[in-house]
Amino acid sequence: MPPKQRKIAIMGFRSVGKSSLTIQYVEGQFVDSYDPTIENTFTKNIRLRNQDYTLQLVDTAGQDEYSIVPQGYVMNVDGYVLVYSVNSQQSFEVVQVIHDKLLDMTGKAQVPLVVVGNKTDLRMERVISREDGKKLADSWKAAFSETSAKENQSVSDIFNAIIMEIEKAEGNVPEKSGCVIS
Numbered sequence: 617m618p619p620k621q622r623k624i625a626i627m628g629f630r631s632v633g634k635s636s637l638t639i640q641y642v643e644g645q646f647v648d649s650y651d652p653t654i655e656n657t658f659t660k661n662i663r664l665r666n667q668d669y670t671l672q673l674v675d676t677a678g679q680d681e682y683s684i685v686p687q688g689y690v691m692n693v694d695g696y697v698l699v700y701s702v703n704s705q706q707s708f709e710v711v712q713v714i715h716d717k718l719l720d721m722t723g724k725a726q727v728p729l730v731v732v733g734n735k736t737d738l739r740m741e742r743v744i745s746r747e748d749g750k751k752l753a754d755s756w757k758a759a760f761s762e763t764s765a766k767e768n769q770s771v772s773d774i775f776n777a778i779i780m781e782i783e784k785a786e787g788n789v790p791e792k793s794g795c796v797i798s
């Protein structure tokens with residue numbers, strides 16, 4: 617079977633680790649310096665459940681409550697990774713704003729989505745509990761994962777999960793088989 621092409625947008629507030637997660641996944645390294653992203657696209661080929669995929673990962677510029685979601689992130693994007701940082705209440709709120717905008721713009725009740733709480737290694741600085749993140753994802757029927765790009769914790773899980781969420785949305789996976797990471 618030929619590879620399935622999947623375009624995935626990684627979105628969230630500034631500095632939550634969107635680039636770090638993407639680079640950790642694609643290149644297997646963590647860069648400690650902070651360089652704000654305008655937009656970068658990465659490609660990765662993977663095989664999951666006997667199917668080859670070519671992933672196009674769009675690492676987007678950091679958004680805030682007032683940013684306009686570009687139309688290009690709605691057209692031709694198959695699934696979304698919405699990232700917040702477990703040490704930032706504002707980033708958790710921004711994920712909710714982006715989610716609402718995506719539904720508005722797509723006109724859909726649900727889009728393939730993984731909610732990600734990054735920077736779990738910052739244990740002392742945590743302000744968003746795992747339960748709160750999971751509850752939010754559940755309310756959207758989305759997959760959920762907590763990650764650390766720095767420690768390479770659960771990073772590939774998010775990309776496996778979004779692929780399965782997209783398959784589910786296309787009716788290729790029985791609802792019950794469950795793609796939520798817990």
Ligand SMILES: Nc1nc2c(ncn2[C@@H]2O[C@H](COP(=O)(O)OP(=O)(O)OP(=O)(O)O)[C@@H](O)[C@H]2O)c(=O)[nH]1
Nearest residue numbers: 631632633634635636648650653678735764765766
């Ligand atoms: N401790 C810790 N720091 C992280 C983690 N992920 C990213 N960072 C740091 O957080 C800062 C921002 O990371 P980026 O990956 O550039 O964040 P971004 O969301 O792409 O930022 P924008 O492009 O501005 O939207 C950098 O200094 C990273 O090194 C993590 O899992 N743990």
